[in-house]
Amino acid sequence: MSQETRTLVEASQTLGAAFLAGLRPHVRCLRGKRMGPVKVEPCGHATELDLESLIWTRGAKYPCWRLTSRLKCPRCGGMAVELAWLPGGSPAARAGRDLHQCVVASGRG
């Protein structure tokens, strides 16, 4: 997925819409990427977040772009985190998993 696509996804999508689109939030800690006067040990901790859990806690209408500011690396405590929405499971795997609130949040309700 290109940087441009990512930005579009983050800017326009709600968690619910991302869920229906089969996107999965992948996070990566950026600590150590920045060049500064103090040498910082790179972290690079990366994982995939559970989107359905996020919907349970934040709500289906929560905007995707807002997640980034709420994320904190559990390994180093760094707040500089990169969030990428990557295509996940097949449409068949998602069939029957449509959650009404997600449909509403995506504007299809």
Ligand SMILES: [Zn+2]
């Ligand atoms: Zn980290």
